[in-house]
Every structure is written in C-alpha cells, then in structure tokens.
Amino acid sequence: MVSDIVDLSNGGNIYIVFSELLAVFYFKFSILICVMTEC
Secondary structure, eight states, X not given: OHHHXXXXXXXXXXXXXXXXXXXXXXXXXXXXXXXXXXX
8 A cells, every 4th residue: 555655657546546535525525614604
C-alpha cells in the first residue's frame, strides 16, 4: 500500500484514487454541512 503511494510511475493511478477519495469526502462533507445548517 505504501509502495503504491511512493511509486508514481504506474500511470498516475494514485492520483485517480486520491481524486475519487477527495470527491467522496467533499460529497459527504457538503451533506453534513447541509444537515447542520438545515438547508
């Protein structure tokens, strides 16, 4: 797992995974803000 993060010569797959995780986190965070502010 750590070797996948260190090795960036595999076509940038870790960047794709990171962007997907960031999108999911942003989606959940926006829902949490919406619930807390009662939009």
